[in-house]
Amino acid sequence: MPDIQIQDFKVDIPAAEVERLHRKLRDTRLPGRPVVPDAGLNYGQFFETSTHFSSRD
Structure with missing residues (x-):
């Protein structure tokens, strides 16, 4: 197995x-209920995940 070393790095994204x-996420309109009920990840992410992240500040 090769010797792998982890190196620190910095991500520089302007504020x-x-x-x-954040504005784009806040302004995105999401459906009020799953579009394809019980589809799992076959048609995108879970409805609950979308609504969870869209309601965070």
């Missing part, structure tokens, strides 16, 4: 870009 993403 304005992060805020733009």
Whole structure:
């Protein structure tokens, strides 16, 4: 097995870009209920996941 070393790194994303993403997520309209009930991950992510992340501040 090769010797793998983990190196630290820094992600530099401007605050304005992060805020733009927050605005886009906040402004996204989601359905009020699953579009395809009991579809699991066959047709995208779980409905609960979408609503959970869209309601966070």
